Amino acid sequence: MYRKVWLSLLLVVLSACQTISKQDDSLYLDLGGKVGISKIIDIFIYEIGETEEVVHHFEDTDLDRFREKQIEHLCLLSGGPCVYTGDEMLPVHQGMNISESEFNAITNAMIRALDTAGISIAIRNRLLAIIAAMRADVIYQ
Amino acid sequence: MKLILSLFFFTIATQISAGGKLIGTSGVTQVEGSAGGGLVPWATLAGYGTRDEQGASAFFSAVTVDDFKMSAYGVAFSYHDRIEASIAHQKFQSDDKSIRLSQNVLGLKIRLFGDLVYTEWPQVALGMQYKNATNLSLIKSIGGEGEHGTDFYLAATKAWLDGPFHHNFVLNTSLRYSKANQLGLQGFGGDKRNRHSWLLESSLGLFINRNWVFGVEYRQKPDNLNSLKEDDWKNLFITHLPNKAFSVTAALVDLGQLGGRNDQSGAYLSLQLIY
Numbered sequence: 001m002y003r004k005v006w007l008s009l010l011l012v013v014l015s016a017c018q019t020i021s022k023q024d025d026s027l028y029l030d031l032g033g034k035v036g037i038s039k040i041i042d043i044f045i046y047e048i049g050e051t052e053e054v055v056h057h058f059e060d061t062d063l064d065r066f067r068e069k070q071i072e073h074l075c076l077l078s079g080g081p082c083v084y085t086g087d088e089m090l091p092v093h094q095g096m097n098i099s100e101s102e103f104n105a106i107t108n109a110m111i112r113a114l115d116t117a118g119i120s121i122a123i124r125n126r127l128l129a130i131i132a133a134m135r136a137d138v139i140y141q
Numbered sequence: 142m143k144l145i146l147s148l149f150f151f152t153i154a155t156q157i158s159a160g161g162k163l164i165g166t167s168g169v170t171q172v173e174g175s176a177g178g179g180l181v182p183w184a185t186l187a188g189y190g191t192r193d194e195q196g197a198s199a200f201f202s203a204v205t206v207d208d209f210k211m212s213a214y215g216v217a218f219s220y221h222d223r224i225e226a227s228i229a230h231q232k233f234q235s236d237d238k239s240i241r242l243s244q245n246v247l248g249l250k251i252r253l254f255g256d257l258v259y260t261e262w263p264q265v266a267l268g269m270q271y272k273n274a275t276n277l278s279l280i281k282s283i284g285g286e287g288e289h290g291t292d293f294y295l296a297a298t299k300a301w302l303d304g305p306f307h308h309n310f311v312l313n314t315s316l317r318y319s320k321a322n323q324l325g326l327q328g329f330g331g332d333k334r335n336r337h338s339w340l341l342e343s344s345l346g347l348f349i350n351r352n353w354v355f356g357v358e359y360r361q362k363p364d365n366l367n368s369l370k371e372d373d374w375k376n377l378f379i380t381h382l383p384n385k386a387f388s389v390t391a392a393l394v395d396l397g398q399l400g401g402r403n404d405q406s407g408a409y410l411s412l413q414l415i416y
Binding site for chain 1: 160161162163191192193194258259302303306307308309350351
């Protein structure tokens with residue numbers, strides 16, 4: 001009798017461990033997977049181009065590479081099955097001296113991109129909370 | 142006051158772009174002229190200025206409850222997201238015009254640390270409000286003491302990104318040290334209690350989206366006068382921010398016993414220009 005209880009308890013614990021170790025890809029899926037994320041990044045790049053105060057930071061940027069790395073990064077951040085092959089946030093922004101205002105302008109560009117792509121507020125907020133956590137590595141470096 | 146207002150609009154007219162903070166992150170203007178909710182000062186500073194910029198705001202608020210009306214207007218400036226200076230004028234009168242009170246409030250607030258949105262800990266600020274009421278003889282007649290006084294407050298405010306139901310929230314708690322009777326309109330200290338009190342004030346807002354905020358506020362009040370009881374204030378508010386230049390707030394307010402009349406509740410409307 002006790003053996004049975006212990007066994008079932010063990011099973012519950014094991015299955016719980018499995019759930020924990022499995023990556024939560026729900027945000028990735030909510031953003032529309034690889035296709036949805038590519039679309040979001042395309043609009044995001046267009047929105048950056050329309051944002052006068054930040055566009056000078058992208059004058060020498062290889063846009064094809066930038067697009068590819070942004071897609072990888074957003075895929076990874078949202079829990080998708082991607083490898084980010086771009087630079088770490090801190091070194092890549094070093095020497096750029098990005099201001100608080102500029103960071104927010106980029107954030108606004110992303111919000112407009114998510115809006116245009118038809119992403120709901122709840123999903124958008126999940127992603128923005130992740131992006132907000134990167135700010136310290138980006139501004140005034 | 143007029144000079145300050147014209148200075149304010151001159152500043153706005155001569156600057157091209159607004160400050161770089163995110164929409165909604167400066168709050169609105171509370172009834173004493175400091176950046177905050179409607180009743181409660183927050184740790185946020187006036188306007189959208191970041192650490193490299195200046196910010197400013199102007200407001201007009203009106204409250205009408207069963208037997209009284211109150212209005213307030215003023216301007217506030219912030220410098221490098223560190224310090225805020227504000228000036229406001231408040232008017233209070235009974236509907237039968239038998240009571241007319243007014244006062245000026247000069248405010249100063251210093252952000253000590255933290256960022257409303259981006260730090261794990263809340264944004265924390267220390268502030269003061271110097272108040273100068275006009276009607277000393279009336280204040281004396283109801284058992285009040287001085288006609289001017291200073292409130293001090295410590296405010297902690299935090300925007301909670303991706304909170305319950307994946308919505309963004311804003312939470313504020315302020316601790317005020319004050320002897321002001323009904324904000325100071327009825328003087329400072331009185332025949333029942335002539336000392337400062339520690340008072341708790343709190344706001345909770347839910348961002349329905351970037352342009353609409355819905356919430357509640359609570360402001361504990363002292364009770365210094367024998368002749369006139371003073372109750373805690375509460376409100377239920379909704380704020381619309383169509384863009385970064387303007388906001389409008391409507392609220393249902395419950396001011397409790399006021400000026401000797403019971404159950405004074407009614408409506409609040411506040412308009413704000415933000416820079």
